[in-house]
Amino acid sequence: MKLWEIAHSRTGDKGNISNISLIVYNPEDYETVKEKVTAEVVKEHFKHFVQGDVRRYELPGIQALNFVMYGALGGGVTRSLAMDKHGKALSSFLLDLEL
Amino acid sequence: MKKIRIGSGAGYAGDRLEPSIELIKKGNIDYICYECLAERTIAIAQQNKLKDPSKGYNELLEYRMEKALPTAFKHGVKIITNMGAANPESAAEVVRTIAMKYNLKGLKIAAVTGDNVYDNLNQYMDLEIWETGQKLKELDGEIISANAYLGIDGIVEALRQGADVVLTGRVSDPALFLAPLVYEFDWSTDDYDKMGKGTLIGHLLECAGQITGGYYADPGKKDVNELWNLGFPLAEVDEEGNALITKVQGTGGRVIVDTCKEQIVYEIHDPENYLTPDCIADFSHVRVKQIADDVVHVSGATGKQKTDHYKVSLGYKDCFIGEGEISYGGPNCLERAKLALDIVKKRLAIQNVVLDEERYDIIGINSLFNDNQDQYQSPREVRIRVAGRTKSKADAIKVGNEVETLYTNGPAGGGGATKGVSEIISVASILIPKEDITSHVVIKEVL
Numbered sequence: 001m002k003l004w005e006i007a008h009s010r011t012g013d014k015g016n017i018s019n020i021s022l023i024v025y026n027p028e029d030y031e032t033v034k035e036k037v038t039a040e041v042v043k044e045h046f047k048h049f050v051q052g053d054v055r056r057y058e059l060p061g062i063q064a065l066n067f068v069m070y071g072a073l074g075g076g077v078t079r080s081l082a083m084d085k086h087g088k089a090l091s092s093f094l095l096d097l098e099l
Numbered sequence: 100m101k102k103i104r105i106g107s108g109a110g111y112a113g114d115r116l117e118p119s120i121e122l123i124k125k126g127n128i129d130y131i132c133y134e135c136l137a138e139r140t141i142a143i144a145q146q147n148k149l150k151d152p153s154k155g156y157n158e159l160l161e162y163r164m165e166k167a168l169p170t171a172f173k174h175g176v177k178i179i180t181n182m183g184a185a186n187p188e189s190a191a192e193v194v195r196t197i198a199m200k201y202n203l204k205g206l207k208i209a210a211v212t213g214d215n216v217y218d219n220l221n222q223y224m225d226l227e228i229w230e231t232g233q234k235l236k237e238l239d240g241e242i243i244s245a246n247a248y249l250g251i252d253g254i255v256e257a258l259r260q261g262a263d264v265v266l267t268g269r270v271s272d273p274a275l276f277l278a279p280l281v282y283e284f285d286w287s288t289d290d291y292d293k294m295g296k297g298t299l300i301g302h303l304l305e306c307a308g309q310i311t312g313g314y315y316a317d318p319g320k321k322d323v324n325e326l327w328n329l330g331f332p333l334a335e336v337d338e339e340g341n342a343l344i345t346k347v348q349g350t351g352g353r354v355i356v357d358t359c360k361e362q363i364v365y366e367i368h369d370p371e372n373y374l375t376p377d378c379i380a381d382f383s384h385v386r387v388k389q390i391a392d393d394v395v396h397v398s399g400a401t402g403k404q405k406t407d408h409y410k411v412s413l414g415y416k417d418c419f420i421g422e423g424e425i426s427y428g429g430p431n432c433l434e435r436a437k438l439a440l441d442i443v444k445k446r447l448a449i450q451n452v453v454l455d456e457e458r459y460d461i462i463g464i465n466s467l468f469n470d471n472q473d474q475y476q477s478p479r480e481v482r483i484r485v486a487g488r489t490k491s492k493a494d495a496i497k498v499g500n501e502v503e504t505l506y507t508n509g510p511a512g513g514g515g516a517t518k519g520v521s522e523i524i525s526v527a528s529i530l531i532p533k534e535d536i537t538s539h540v541v542i543k544e545v546l
Contacts, residue, residue: 004320008315008317008320008321008357008361009361010314010315010361010362010364010365012365012366012367013366014366014368015138015230015526015528016230017368019364019365019366019367019368021360021361021364021365023357023360023361023364025357048468048469048470049469055369057368057369057370057371057383058370058383059363059364059370059382059383059384059385060384061383061384061385061386061399062356062360062363062364062385062386062387063360064360064363064364066364066367066368066370068368068369074456075525076230076525076526077138077139078138078139078417078523078524078525078526079417079418079420079488079523079525081420081456081457081458081486081487081488082458082466082486083460083462083466083467083484084466084467089467089468090468093467093468
């Protein structure tokens with residue numbers, strides 16, 4: 001099962017840091033996602049992008065996780081060579097993760 | 100209990116105008132805020148001001164105000180915006196001219212300045228650049244702008260002086276929305292719980308359509324009604340800082356807990372420590388509840404004491420990026436695309452084009468996710484994209500040229516070549532002491 005089946009996500013950026021949320025549709029899936037989608041798992045999934053750390057934050061009141069990926073955007077929106085300089089599409093890449 | 104209704108008129112510099120007019124007319128709102136300054140926008144605005152000292156404000160200011168100003172005047176709605184960009188004073192003059200044309204007698208227009216610290220940069224040359232850790236004097240590239248992210252002070256002062264329209268330069272995005280709450284509810288700026296709550300409301304509204312169903316739809320999975328007719332959000336806020344997020348009835352989009360959740364987490368990094376000039380907001384225990392169709396109750400934000408520093412964003416002339424693209428389709432198109440990329444790579448090398456960084460993408464295969472090109476089968480059509488960064492404009496031009504020459508010299512069936520060169524203005528940040536900055540308010544009245 002892909003993460004896309006049970007969760008949704010949105011990407012934002014600050015400089016060279018990508019910030020990807022992960023929100024479960026059904027609160028009952030929050031514990032599963034917390035257990036399976038660790039910072040290590042996400043760092044491995046994004047190994048093509050992320051040069052620095054991946055940190056995970058929890059927002060239990062809204063059953064959400066927030067992944068902050070350092071050195072992830074080829075220098076950031078102002079100087080990245082990528083077509084998607086903000087890394088907006090990375091939320092979809094996270095949801096492609098097989099659980 | 101007193102309640103204030105604030106609408107969000109724009110989520111970025113070039114956003115749509117009609118949804119904000121709809122909000123002013125039908126939203127029963129007290130304020131409308133237009134957030135129009137991205138990280139680098141002000142550096143580009145500063146360059147426009149250098150060319151013409153009367154310019155340097157948002158390019159859509161006249162277009163927006165021609166419609167919004169008379170409508171807001173009629174409905175008693177105050178306007179707050181950072182469309183002043185690099186030149187809030189000129190922006191205020193532009194707004195005054197439009198107000199006179201529509202005979203909006205008594206309208207007060209405020210320009211808030213103080214964010215521009217470009218003339219004082221010499222004293223900050225030994226400060227560390229936040230992104231790289233190097234000293235500011237070591238930055239490789241001419242600095243063309245330096246603007247502090249100010250907080251609410253100038254906007255609140257403008258409102259106290261009776262302003263109906265407030266034009267700022269660089270302020271934090273949530274400050275545009277927090278300021279009217281502080282003014283209306285007479286919140287103490289040391290009440291960090293309230294500052295945190297108000298900051299959350301600003302954070303939720305600042306990207307406009309991103310909380311009403313924009314940037315959310317995924318057909319069959321996350322459906323949104325009439326996305327083409329997306330309504331922009333408004334918040335009804337009580338004195339305690341709790342809010343209802345909603346939109347004008349009859350517009351497209353949806354306000355549901357899931358659209359709100361996506362926007363709560365958007366770009367905040369550490370939810371317990373969301374840094375703003377007015378407080379360190381804590382969103383870690385925010386809660387949302389659907390209380391009616393398109394109405395979500397938001398609560399649970401708080402805040403901590405603000406830092407002693409302002410973040411200053413510096414725009415500098417960094418480099419040139421040259422780009423070129425060309426498409427291939429039909430049987431075996433992926434192999435032709437790979438051959439094309441290989442040719443461009445070799446051509447750039449034999450011409451001694453010096454690139455500090457380069458990128459060879461196949462759109463349709465790996466341009467978004469950087470994966471290995473060999474793990475996918477050929478789709479119906481693909482497009483190659485080559486991009487290179489260099490300090491030399493002449494070398495940057497060659498990148499696009501080498502893609503274009505694939506027309507007659509490359510693989511079969513290449514079509515739709517495009518090329519371009521951009522001068523790249525990048526952004527670096529430093530933190531400066533808050534006591535170094537005072538904001539100023541100038542009011543112009545329509546007589």
